[in-house]
Amino acid sequence: MLIKRPGWKIGHADVDDLNKSKLVRWQHKNYIPLVLFMGIIFPTLVAGLGWGDWRGGFYFAAVTRLVFVHHATFCVNSLAHWLGDGPFDDRHTPRDHFITAFWLIAACAFFGLASHLKTFPENEVRKGQLQMIEKKVLEKKTKLQWGTPISELPILSFEDFQHACKNDNKKWILLEGVVYDVADFITEHPGGPKYLNMAIGKDMTTAFNGGMYDHSNAARNLLSLMRVAVVEFGGEVEAQKKNPSVPVYGDDHIKAE
Numbered sequence: 300m301l302i303k304r305p306g307w308k309i310g311h312a313d314v315d316d317l318n319k320s321k322l323v324r325w326q327h328k329n330y331i332p333l334v335l336f337m338g339i340i341f342p343t344l345v346a347g348l349g350w351g352d353w354r355g356g357f358y359f360a361a362v363t364r365l366v367f368v369h370h371a372t373f374c375v376n377s378l379a380h381w382l383g384d385g386p387f388d389d390r391h392t393p394r395d396h397f398i399t400a401f402w403l404i405a406a407c408a409f410f411g412l413a414s415h416l417k418t419f420p421e422n423e424v425r426k427g428q429l430q431m432i433e434k435k436v437l438e439k440k441t442k443l444q445w446g447t448p449i450s451e452l453p454i455l456s457f458e459d460f461q462h463a464c465k466n467d468n469k470k471w472i473l474l475e476g477v478v479y480d481v482a483d484f485i486t487e488h489p490g491g492p493k494y495l496n497m498a499i500g501k502d503m504t505t506a507f508n509g510g511m512y513d514h515s516n517a518a519r520n521l522l523s524l525m526r527v528a529v530v531e532f533g534g535e536v537e538a539q540k541k542n543p544s545v546p547v548y549g550d551d552h553i554k555a556e
């Protein structure tokens with residue numbers, strides 16, 4: 300109200316109902332004289348003619364009251380965009396807070412100072428809340444490391460995987476079709492280095508998922524930073540089914556016996 304806003308920033312509102320009211324149209328047409336008369340002259344006249352206090356009427360009933368009323372009005376707007384948080388939407392700045400929601404809206408409605416208040420469907424309110432939570436979760440998620448996405452990993456055959464471990468000294472293990480490089484983790488493994496050393500070059504899906512120990516979510520999270528490749532056809536058994544010449548873990552032991 301006090302500064303000239305750029306044209307594109309001026310909001311639009313459907314004022315058809317106001318235009319239909321003769322009184323409102325008359326008020327709008329005579330805005331400045333009405334403001335001066337009702338805001339300043341009339342209160343001064345009441346105090347001046349009523350009990351001879353012209354200065355009191357001007358300073359208190361007119362100027363001080365106007366300053367107070369305008370500040371209170373602006374304050375309500377500022378509070379509604381400042382107090383509380385925005386759990387439903389982050390495109391606009393209205394905020395949710397007990398003081399503004401209850402005292403300013405509910406109390407005004409109770410005293411008839413606000414009418415035709417619209418309520419948003421509960422389902423949509425909940426959706427907005429959930430979307431804001433999702434955004435926050437996503438924001439937090441992007442700050443963490445999740446390793447190379449599986450879709451971007453190179454694809455190896457089961458033989459390549461075993462060959463790399465046997466001949467290139469790779470410390471890789473296979474879990475659920477994904478190859479993990481455990482070189483830096485062997486000595487860190489809470490279950491001890493023995494289990495990881497014996498797992499190199501093998502499909503340990505069953506052992507990892509309860510065959511030997513059912514690992515926690517934390518253990519699965521650790522995995523994400525160690526993945527280096529995916530194995531064609533998923534794992535040892537599938538690779539075997541597709542190509543019977545694929546060497547199976549344990550074959551050499553069986554043959555030796």
Ligand code: HEM
Pocket residue numbers: 472479481484488489490491494495498503506507511512513514515516517518519521522525
């Ligand atoms: C890179 C793969 C692996 C990771 C990241 C990993 C991680 C972990 C972690 C974090 C724990 C602590 C308990 C838990 O949070 O679940 C654990 C425990 C254990 N792990 Fe692993 N593990 C891996 C592979 C394996 C394999 C292949 C085996 C078996 C051959 C194994 C056997 C065990 C055992 C027996 C325990 C229990 C130790 C105890 O309760 O004292 N782990 N592992």
